[in-house]
Amino acid sequence: MGIFDIFTPDIQKMRDAGDVRGLAKALGDSNLEIARKAAAALVGLPSSSAVIPLIRSLSSPDKDIRRLSTAALGATGDPHALPAVLEATEDGDLGVRLEAVKALAKFHDPEANLLITRFTADSNLDIRMAAVSALGQTGDPTSIEPLLHLLVDPHYGIREVSAYALDSLGWVPANDRDKAFYFIAKREWRGLFNLQSVAVKVLVWALKDEYYAVRQGAASTLGKLKDLRAVRALVSALSDEESSVRMEVVSALGEIGDLRTVPILVRVLDDDYIGVRMTAASVLDGMGWKPSTENDLILYLLAKERWMDIAVIGKRSTQVLAKRLNDPNYSTRDEVGKILQRLGEHAQEPMLSALKNPDPDVRSRAVWILGNIRTRQAVGPIIRILSDDNPACREEAVRALGKIGDPRAIPFLNRVLGREILLAPVAIRALGQIAHPASVKALMPYLGSADREIRLHTILALGENGDKKISGAIAHAVKDSDPEVRVAAITVISKFPSNEVYALIRAALEDVHPDVRYAALLAISTWQADDTIPLMVRRLEDEDQKICRIAAQALNRRRWQPASLPERRNYLIAMGQWRDLERLDYVNKELQKKESDLACQIVPRGSIMDPVPPLSGSPGERVDGDPTRPEGAGITGEPDSLLALIRTLGDQKEMQALRWRSAEGLGGLGDKRGVEPLIVALFDPDSELRWRAAFSLGLLHDERAIEPLATALRSDDQLTVRVRVAEALGQFKKPVVIRPLIHSLGDVHPDVRDMAIRSLGEIGTESAINAILTGLLDADETVRESVIDTLLKLGAMAGRSLVKNLKNRNPEVKKGVLTVFMRMKPAISFRILVSELENGDWEVRQMVAAALDSLDWQPGDPFQRAIYLFAQRDWRALEAQGKTAEGILIRGTADSDPAIRRASVELLGLIGDRRTIPSLTEVMYDENREVRLSSIKTLLKRQGGESSRLISTLKRNVK
Incomplete structure (x- = not known):
């Protein structure tokens, strides 16, 4: 506190003490901040003793003080304050006027109430709202009438506030009309x-x-x-x-x-x-x-998003589809574009017209479609798009010209390279796709560009061209300053082997960057020359474990045999053959320190590592050992091995490969004591360790891991981890994991959704199967196929849910379910599908009949044939069934489809006897006029008796 702060009024203290006089005095303080706080404090302390100071403060130059003082005067309700508040309604500041209008209601004065009513017609909406609200606080019954008029105000806010104001006044609607406007408000x-x-x-x-x-x-x-x-x-x-x-x-x-x-x-x-x-x-x-009409059909299918059915229509749908290229819905535009692309040359004409559309997004999509159609007739129009005002259109035009591959585009793409730096990589890629000497010539100057992006794309483009002559020009890029450029150069020149290329790639094996060494090793591993083997053996000692593994796999393919114990050791480590490594005397002597943990690890049965035959004296042979020694005996069977694995797994400073093997080893041992360390590893910064830990937790089947696995499935940012977690949850085969797996069906990546479907199949309960069926609506075709495969594996277990979903309103689900039935064993399919021929949904019946046709099913008895013909709507053949069809036709008179009801009535008139009269009589009251008339006509054809008397009494009542 400063020395002069002792003279500053303590507003909060005065407010807490209810010191109205002190606050009134503080209103006149020269410090505006103090004056404002005092005015604000007085709003909550209504007292007539503050009226005079508050009225004086209404002349303050500060609008906040005037506003707060007006509110405080209203809080007092003192009649002496009313004239000042009335005057404040004309203040130059909107906030002051608003507070004045609100304050008027608190005086309960007829003159103030009249003024409030006038303000309900003010030009400012905020003032009007405040006035309407104030009328509800007046307590004056005369305010009801103006509020009733405001219930039909054009502005919804005024109406709503008026309704609540009427509630405050205790108003009760006098008639239904007033009620209706009140409810709308x-x-x-x-x-x-x-x-x-x-x-x-x-x-x-x-x-x-x-x-x-x-x-x-x-x-x-x-x-x-x-x-x-x-x-x-x-x-x-x-x-x-x-x-x-x-x-x-x-x-x-x-x-x-x-x-x-x-x-x-x-x-x-x-x-x-x-x-x-x-x-x-x-x-x-x-x-x-x-x-x-066909146009109506296409529009209907578009509305239903039945894209495959639209594609079947073919060329005739292109004009309607073209109009939807600018649909506000992105997914619709995307699907329409895919269909037009699938229609190929049929879509060419409307897409060429779409290039003139004022919407740049439509032009861009049209160019994309034309590029994928790869029609040379579109080259000229697309070249003109290279001058489009929209950069996205220009970029898509460049890509399209590359896809079409017409040499006429080369000079124009070269021009783009010279004028648009942002489009340069795309233009380079497009030139590379045009297999022509002129495109190679156009690209060559860019190999020496100062921009590493340009150099990189130029090398990749020349590689796509496939011209042998380019290898010499690209060779110098193997020594480029940028490692990514070096990788690209190695990848390209390796396609054109020569002594010079071999020397360059061999030198690249010693590159400081692991990606370059990896690319060089991949190139050399494809060559069959014997002198490449020593180069690959040397890579077994590479500091990058990925390179070691690739070298070991390449040597294994070449049937290489280690020449020394160190070579064998390096090979076994690279291939992850820990059990064979354990048997080497070298391990027992040299790895007793830190690497003893490495030796104690085994690749568990069912490991996620690639299976490789164990190496001993030579690839493909086992080490001669004690034949009586049980599988897995040795270090891995000792109590200390579990502790060693746990210790290595939890050591953040340990080699990554050792921690990975520890995670696998804990799963392979099957000891529940490994669960907690693996759960910790499930959230390690190393993503590779996380997915290996998830896999091992799945092997251990311990329920403590379910919640952590579910959390990882929701939150992990790595695709591989989420996939392995979904796989691990499926191994529990318990209903408790269904919820997190269902949640993962909404994952952004189809691989996760695919694995979730497969894991749900491992559980096999009805709720899991129902969740699997939702995958039939997945946007990814691979996921939809996985759904069908999983349901086929479940077989009869899925039958109940499949039958239920035959009634699903979504046609894609119905189609998927029927696909499963058609791929099942015929005995299962026939039994279930035949039972669904009597389904209450006519669409289901029709689809089931079509499915049975595809399975070459034949009805086993006359009744089955009758229901089959009924599902197909083959009325002529059904008539030939005679009395056998009576029962199904009687049920048809109550079908949801009026066309089926009408046909059933007419057929009953031809083949039915007296037993059908009650059903036909009931149909006389059908909601559909055509069905009613058919019923009357059918009954009138019958001779005399009860039906004639019934018709005579009812036909005049049926329209």
């Missing part, structure tokens, strides 16, 4: 629904509200009311600018079910927003609509 849609037909007119009014949430709620409620009076207004709302509103409107029209709206809903299939299109398709399905 508060957006209480359930209350509006309870008003039924009275609410329709008000809801139609709300469909034009400026706030999209009100329009959306109004549309939804109108749909639930199912009142035909709302149809016209809902149809008009289909042009709403908000996609969410349009989606609710379409859904509402579907709930009302007026068939007159079908042509309008068909047009909605072409809506810009995917949600609206999908809703429209679903609604049309519910109305029994079927596409009558």
Whole structure:
């Protein structure tokens, strides 16, 4: 505290003590900060003794003091303060005016209330909101009338505040109309629904509200009311600018079910927003609509996202698909692009037209498609895109010209190289794809570029060209200053072996950078010359273990035999053959210190390391030893081996390879004491150690590891780790691991999702199978295939879930399920599929019949043939079945599809007897007019008796 701070008023202390007089005095302090704090403190201490100082502070030049003082005056409620507050309503600062309007309500004065009412029409929305809220605090019944008028204000905020203000005044709606506007103001849609037909007119009014949430709620409620009076207004709302509103409107029209709206809903299939299109398709399905034109069919399939079905249509779908290249939904644009690419030359014409589209994204996608089609007719138009204003279009044009590989593009790509540095790598790659001497000539100058990116891409491009003459030009790059450039040069020149190339790559084996040595070793390992063997033997001692392993594998392929004990030792270490390494006397003598831990490790049975035959005297032979010695005896069987493995695993300073082997060894030993150290290793900074620890935890099957494994599956940033964790969880084969595996089905990488599917298959419970079935909707084809493979392995165990999912509304799931059935053993497939011929869903029945056809199934009896023909809708053949078909046709009169109900009625009229009359009579009340008429006609054809009397009494009541 400074020496002068003792004279500073303590505002907080005065406020806590309720010292109104002291605070009033502090209002006039020359320090504005103190004055503001005093005014703020007085707001919470309403007292008439502060009125005069507060009124004086209203003339302060500081707007914050005036604002806080106005609020404090309102808190006092003192009538003497009212004139000053009235004057503050005309202050130049909006904040002061707002506080003044709020304060007026606290005086409970008729004149103040009248002024508040006037402010509800102010030009400023904040003032209006404050005035409306203030009216609710006046407690004056006369405020109700103006608030009622505000329930229909154009602004939703005013309406909402008015409704709550009326609540504060204890207002109760006098009639249903007032209730309807009140519920809309508060957006209480359930209350509006309870008003039924009275609410329709008000809801139609709300469909034009400026706030999209009100329009959306109004549309939804109108749909639930199912009142035909709302149809016209809902149809008009289909042009709403908000996609969410349009989606609710379409859904509402579907709930009302007026068939007159079908042509309008068909047009909605072409809506810009995917949600609206999908809703429209679903609604049309519910109305029994079927596409009558090919254009409608394509739009319907687009809305349903049935991409493969669209591709089947072929060339005729290209024009409609081209319009969707600028769809707001990215996944739709992506899928449309893939289909157009798959259609090949059929898509050429619309894509050439799309190159003139004003949307750069459409132009870019069109170029991409043309490039993948690889049509030479597109070269000229794509070359013109190289001058496009949009950089993404120019880049895609460069890529496309490279894919097409037409030499006419070479001078233009060369020009791009000279003028756009950002496109240089792409242009270089494109030139490399054009196999022509002119492209090689254009690329050569860039081998000496100062930019390492340019040098790198030039070497890779020349390598793609495949011209032998380039090896000499690239050779000097093996000594480039950048290691990545050196790697690229080695990779390219190794394709063109010569003495010079051999010498360069041999020298690269001694490079300081491991990636360069690795590339050189890979190149040499493909050559069969005997003088390469010593070079690979030398690499067995490389400091990089990856290089050691590649050298050992190459030597193994060449059937090399170690010439000395050190060579054998190096080979065994590189190949990870720890059990053979243990048997060497050299290990027992030389590795008794630190490397004894290395010797005690074994590659566990089922190891994730590549299987390599054990080496002793020569590759492929075992060391002669004691034949009575049991498998795994020796160091690995001693109690100290477990402790040694645990110690090595936990030592952060230990060699990485030793820690990796320790993680594997703990899993192979099967001792539960290894679980805790492995759980710790599961979160080690070394990703390689993490996935090996996960694998070993899976081998140990200890439930303590489940939660840590689940955490790693959710949070680890390395793909390999997540894949191995998913695999490890599957080895527990317990329902407790289903939840984390289901969570991983949403992983960004398909490899993780694929392994999760396979692991769920190891569990095999119904919930696991249901989760596996969701993979049928996966975007990745490999994952979908894994789902089918896994379900096939589960066989009959999956039967129940598969049958359930035959009724799934998603066609992709149905198709996947049927694919599984068709690949199962015929006996299983036939039994399950035949039972589903009587499914209540006509689409399922039709797909099941098609599946049975593909399996060359033949009905075993007349009844099976009848239900099979019914599923196929083969009415002529079904008629020939006679009385056998009666039962299935009676059930058909209650089918969800009106076309099936009608056909069933007509066939019963041809083959049915008196027993069918009750069913036909019941259909007279069918919701579908055509079905009702068919029933009447059928009954009228019958002679006399009960049916004639029934018709005479009922036909006049049936429209």
